Amino acid sequence: MQEANECQDSLFLMRWSCGPSKFPWSFTATETMYLLEGKVIVQVDGHEGSFTIGAGDLAVFPKGMKVTWDVLEAVNKHYSLEK
Template identity: 40%
Template structure:
């Protein structure tokens, strides 16, 4: 079962506490592709809209700009980037 944590409205204080602005960024154009999270990843979505569909049959996960997510290591999904994605991310 996909165990993804989503905070749809993290406070500026929470983002500052996590140091999100210092994390690297990653950008991906509109596309569909398979992916496995090899490490736990925390991500803050700066731009875009996506759907992740876990390969284990769990419900699809929708997220957009402004969302803070934590993906567990080992999660296998298909990404569907619906609007160009830009995110801050941190592994571990």
């Protein structure tokens, strides 16, 4: 069992929010996110189709992935970046 201070550098949680909008995004690090609220349609550059993530969903985006975010409902998420 690790002590709390040993775990300190293992995980950094951040919070991000955004109102309805559409914008391109490039992931500069692998990102794991948990949507607390909202709804987003994600289009991965160079691929047909899209997928939707919403409140209660967990998603992982690899470093280097380029997407377009179409935020349909205001988003509030927790996320962490791989070191």
